[in-house]
Amino acid sequence: MVSAQPVPRLGELVVEEESGRVxxxxxxxxxxxxxxxxxxxxxxxxxxxxAAVQAAGE
Structure with missing residues (x-):
């Protein structure tokens, strides 16, 4: 995870950008x-x- 991004909430759906896996x-x-x-x-x-992780739907 890239440290510049906020840590997601527990249970939040996220997308791993490198692989595209949700x-x-x-x-x-x-x-x-x-x-x-x-x-x-x-x-x-x-x-x-x-890998950067973003909230799903962004």
Missing amino acids: GEFRGVDHGRGWLRPPGGGIEWDVAPGA
């Missing part, structure tokens, strides 16, 4: 953002600076 924001752990597919599934992390 995920539910689950939080930040050790500087990495965690997303989960809407409706459940395996979480994935977003490394700092590796």
Whole structure:
């Protein structure tokens, strides 16, 4: 996640720009953002600076 952007609210749907995947924001752990597919599934992390995350619908 790019640090210049605000951290999404827990449960907010976001888009990982690098891959285009939509995920539910689950939080930040050790500087990495965690997303989960809407409706459940395996979480994935977003490394700092590796991808920008924007609120879905923007």
